[in-house]
Amino acid sequence: MERKTQPNDRQANAALPRSDAEALANGRHPDPFAVLGMHAQGDGYALRVYLPGAQGVEVLRRDSERIEGQLSELGTPGLFVIALDEAFAYRLRIHWPGGVQETEDPYSFGLLLGDIDLHLIGEGTHRDLGRCLGAQLMEIDGVAGVRFAVWAPNARRVSVIGAFNGWDGRRHPMRLRHQAGVWELFVPRLQPGEAYKYELVNAQEQVVHKADPVALASELPPGTASRVADIERFEWHDEAWLARRGETLAPDRPIAIYEVHAASWRKHGGNEGELYDWRELAEQLIPYVSEMGFTHIELLPIMEHPFGGSWGYQPLGLFAPTARHGSPADFAHFVDACHRAGLGVILDWVPAHFPTDAHGLARFDGTALYEYEHPYEGFHQDWNTYIYNLGRREVHGFMLSSALHWLRHYHIDALRVDAVASMIYRNYSRRDGEWIPNRFGGHENLEALDFLRHLNAVVAEEFPDAAVIAEESTAWPDVTRPVAEGGLGFAYKWNLGWMHDTLCYMAEDPLYRCHGHHNMTFPQVYAYSERFVLPISHDEVVHGKRALLDKMPGDEWQKFANLRAYLATLWTQPGKKLLFMGCEFGQWREWDHDRELDWWLLDEPRHAGVRLLVGDLNRLYRELPGLHQGDCDPAGFVWVIGNDHANSVFAWLRCDARGAPLLVVANMTPVPRHDYRVGVPRAGAWEEIINSDAACYGGSNLGNLGRLEATEQPLHGQPASLALTLPPLAVIILRPLAR
The missing domain is CATH 2.60.40.10 (Immunoglobulins)
Incomplete structure (x- = not known):
C-alpha cells in the first residue's frame, strides 16, 4: 500500500517533539511507554507506533475488526501517528515489504509485574x-x-x-x-x-x-x-514416588548413586554420533541403572552452558535444561520416568561461579551486577570465571530461586552443590595479598555462608522431603548440622578425605601398603562427624589421574582384583555410595567428555565380572539393613582388626539397628591367607555371602565354600572367632545364620 504522506492538522498535532522522535530512532528513549501507544491529546487521543521498515499501518477496533484509520508517517521513518476521537481496544494491521501482519500493540498494555x-x-x-x-x-x-x-x-x-x-x-x-x-x-x-x-x-x-x-x-x-518455553503443560505421573521420596533420602536408608555425564554415557553410532536426547536416555539409562541396583542417578550439571568441555560446571542458564538433549518437556519426561522406575534424581548445581562469555551474566548492564566488582573477590583465577556476589540481595534471591526452580518445576529430589569450599573461603586458592578479608578481618565469606544457610533452611521449609548435598573439601565444621543448631544445614557432605586416603592406599604396591595402613583406618576417626557420601566421582578419573582401574598397581589380574576389593570396601564402609559411570565395569581409559563409555569392554569376562560385582553389592546394600542403617550412626561400625599392618588385613562389623552383625574382611595383598582367625560376636554357623575373588567376578575362586563354624574362642575383643581363608586382594562378607 502507499504511505500516507499528507497528514491532517490533528495528526500533525499528534506528532512527537523532535527530541523524542530522534531518541526512538536512535534506540535511546528512556521511557517509550510515555510516547508510544494511545495517549490523551487535547480533546481526543493520539496513537503512535514506531515500526522501522513498515510501509504503512492501520488501526482496527479489537472487538469489531472495523478499520478506524490509517496512520501517517511523520518526519522520522517508521514513526506513525493518528489522531482519534476516543480511546478503544485496538489492533494494528502492519504492511511490511514481505506481507501483512495483524497484532496488538505492546504499548497498549499497562503495568505488568505486581x-x-x-x-x-x-x-x-x-x-x-x-x-x-x-x-x-x-x-x-x-x-x-x-x-x-x-x-x-x-x-x-x-x-x-x-x-x-x-x-x-x-x-x-x-x-x-x-x-x-x-x-x-x-x-x-x-x-x-x-x-x-x-x-x-x-x-x-x-x-x-x-x-x-x-x-x-x-x-x-x-x-x-x-x-520462550512452556514448562507448565507437562503431565506428571510420579505421585507415588513423591509421596515416599523423603524416606529414600533418610540417613538410615540405602543411597547408592550412579553419577552420569549425559552427553558421554552413550551416543548414537559411537563416539562420532549424535547425543541421546532425554527420551532416549529414559529408554536406555534408566533400565541400566535399575538393573545395576542403584537408587539414584546424579547428573553432572544439565543447566545450559556454552562450553561442553566444562561438563556443565560453567553454566549460564540456571533455569534452563540444556538444549543438547531436547526440550524442557523432554527433561521433565526423563525425571518422571526415573521416578516411575523407583529412581531418584540428583542434579549438580553451581552457585559458586559463572563464565565470562559476553552474552551471559558478566557485567550484565555494564556494571558488576551479578559478580563482585573487585577481582580479588569477583574473579576465580583457577577457572577464569566470575564469582557471584551473594551479599547483594538480588543475586542472593536469584540463586535461591534457581535452586528452588529445579525442585519445584522438575521434581528434582536433591541438589549437589558444587565447590562449596571455594564459596566459603575468601582466600580460596589465592596467595597472600590477593584476597580481601571480611568485615571482621577473617577469611570466611560471610555472605556465602549466609546464603548457604538460607538455601538449606528454605529447602527444608518448602521441600522437606528433598535434600541438598555439599561438595566441601575442607574440614569446615557442622556442614550437615541443622541451621537452627548453628550448622550449614546440608543433608549430606561428600567425604573427600575418605576418597583421597583410600585411593592413596590402593595405589600403593601391596608390598608397601603396610606403611600406609593408616590411610584405610584414619577415615573412620571422623566418619560420623558429618552425614557422609563416599564419592568416587568424575573428578577422580580425569586430568591425568587415570581411570579407577588403571590407578591400581600390579599386573592386569592384580589390577582387576584390587578394583574389586576397593569397590567392595566402598560398599561396606559407613556412608552413602557414589560411583561415576564407567567405573562399574572397569573402564581402562580416563573419562573423555567427547567420547562415549567403552561399552565394548563388557564383552571381556573380567570387565563383565566387575559390573556383576557392583550389581551384587548394590543388592546386598539395599537388602541387608546392617550395610545401610548405620551409615550415619557410629553404632553401625566396629573395628575387629585395624592394626594388622604386616599382613594388610582389615576386618570390621556392620550392624543394623537391632545389633545384628555382618563381618567384612579385606586382604589387601596378593598372598592368600589360610586359617586366618577373626573374632566374631557369636559362635555357630556363618555364611559367606559375597567374595570379590569369586570366579563369576573374574577372580581365582578361593574362599570359604559358603558356610563355616565360629567357635567359642574369644579374639579381638569378641566372644568367638572364625578360621577363614582370605583370598588374595579380596574382600569377603559373612553373616551369622539363624540359630
Whole structure:
C-alpha cells in the first residue's frame, strides 16, 4: 500500500517533539511507554507506533475488526501517528515489504509485574523467579503472548529482540520499573520456541546483546539466544514416588548413586554420533541403572552452558535444561520416568561461579551486577570465571530461586552443590595479598555462608522431603548440622578425605601398603562427624589421574582384583555410595567428555565380572539393613582388626539397628591367607555371602565354600572367632545364620 504522506492538522498535532522522535530512532528513549501507544491529546487521543521498515499501518477496533484509520508517517521513518476521537481496544494491521501482519500493540498494555513481585525481587526473597522474570507465556486482556521481564537496574535502555522484530532493538524497548530495576514488556502473539535476547544500552552507553538470565530454555549451543518455553503443560505421573521420596533420602536408608555425564554415557553410532536426547536416555539409562541396583542417578550439571568441555560446571542458564538433549518437556519426561522406575534424581548445581562469555551474566548492564566488582573477590583465577556476589540481595534471591526452580518445576529430589569450599573461603586458592578479608578481618565469606544457610533452611521449609548435598573439601565444621543448631544445614557432605586416603592406599604396591595402613583406618576417626557420601566421582578419573582401574598397581589380574576389593570396601564402609559411570565395569581409559563409555569392554569376562560385582553389592546394600542403617550412626561400625599392618588385613562389623552383625574382611595383598582367625560376636554357623575373588567376578575362586563354624574362642575383643581363608586382594562378607 502507499504511505500516507499528507497528514491532517490533528495528526500533525499528534506528532512527537523532535527530541523524542530522534531518541526512538536512535534506540535511546528512556521511557517509550510515555510516547508510544494511545495517549490523551487535547480533546481526543493520539496513537503512535514506531515500526522501522513498515510501509504503512492501520488501526482496527479489537472487538469489531472495523478499520478506524490509517496512520501517517511523520518526519522520522517508521514513526506513525493518528489522531482519534476516543480511546478503544485496538489492533494494528502492519504492511511490511514481505506481507501483512495483524497484532496488538505492546504499548497498549499497562503495568505488568505486581508490586509484591517487585518488592520481593528487590528484597531478594522472591522464591519463584522462573515464573516471574524471563519470558512468560500468558494472556493479558484476552490477548495471548509473552511477558518479558529482566533485572538490569543500571541499563539506559533494554529491548527484547528476536526474529519477530528482525533483531532490531528499536522495535520493542521495554518499560523500567524503577523500584526494582526490572524492565518489562508484553509482546502479543508470540509462541513457545521463539528465540530472543535482550539488547541493552548499558551503563557505558554501549549496545550489547545478552541472553536471558532467567530463560526457561535456550538455543542449542553454539547458539546463544534464549527461547520462550512452556514448562507448565507437562503431565506428571510420579505421585507415588513423591509421596515416599523423603524416606529414600533418610540417613538410615540405602543411597547408592550412579553419577552420569549425559552427553558421554552413550551416543548414537559411537563416539562420532549424535547425543541421546532425554527420551532416549529414559529408554536406555534408566533400565541400566535399575538393573545395576542403584537408587539414584546424579547428573553432572544439565543447566545450559556454552562450553561442553566444562561438563556443565560453567553454566549460564540456571533455569534452563540444556538444549543438547531436547526440550524442557523432554527433561521433565526423563525425571518422571526415573521416578516411575523407583529412581531418584540428583542434579549438580553451581552457585559458586559463572563464565565470562559476553552474552551471559558478566557485567550484565555494564556494571558488576551479578559478580563482585573487585577481582580479588569477583574473579576465580583457577577457572577464569566470575564469582557471584551473594551479599547483594538480588543475586542472593536469584540463586535461591534457581535452586528452588529445579525442585519445584522438575521434581528434582536433591541438589549437589558444587565447590562449596571455594564459596566459603575468601582466600580460596589465592596467595597472600590477593584476597580481601571480611568485615571482621577473617577469611570466611560471610555472605556465602549466609546464603548457604538460607538455601538449606528454605529447602527444608518448602521441600522437606528433598535434600541438598555439599561438595566441601575442607574440614569446615557442622556442614550437615541443622541451621537452627548453628550448622550449614546440608543433608549430606561428600567425604573427600575418605576418597583421597583410600585411593592413596590402593595405589600403593601391596608390598608397601603396610606403611600406609593408616590411610584405610584414619577415615573412620571422623566418619560420623558429618552425614557422609563416599564419592568416587568424575573428578577422580580425569586430568591425568587415570581411570579407577588403571590407578591400581600390579599386573592386569592384580589390577582387576584390587578394583574389586576397593569397590567392595566402598560398599561396606559407613556412608552413602557414589560411583561415576564407567567405573562399574572397569573402564581402562580416563573419562573423555567427547567420547562415549567403552561399552565394548563388557564383552571381556573380567570387565563383565566387575559390573556383576557392583550389581551384587548394590543388592546386598539395599537388602541387608546392617550395610545401610548405620551409615550415619557410629553404632553401625566396629573395628575387629585395624592394626594388622604386616599382613594388610582389615576386618570390621556392620550392624543394623537391632545389633545384628555382618563381618567384612579385606586382604589387601596378593598372598592368600589360610586359617586366618577373626573374632566374631557369636559362635555357630556363618555364611559367606559375597567374595570379590569369586570366579563369576573374574577372580581365582578361593574362599570359604559358603558356610563355616565360629567357635567359642574369644579374639579381638569378641566372644568367638572364625578360621577363614582370605583370598588374595579380596574382600569377603559373612553373616551369622539363624540359630
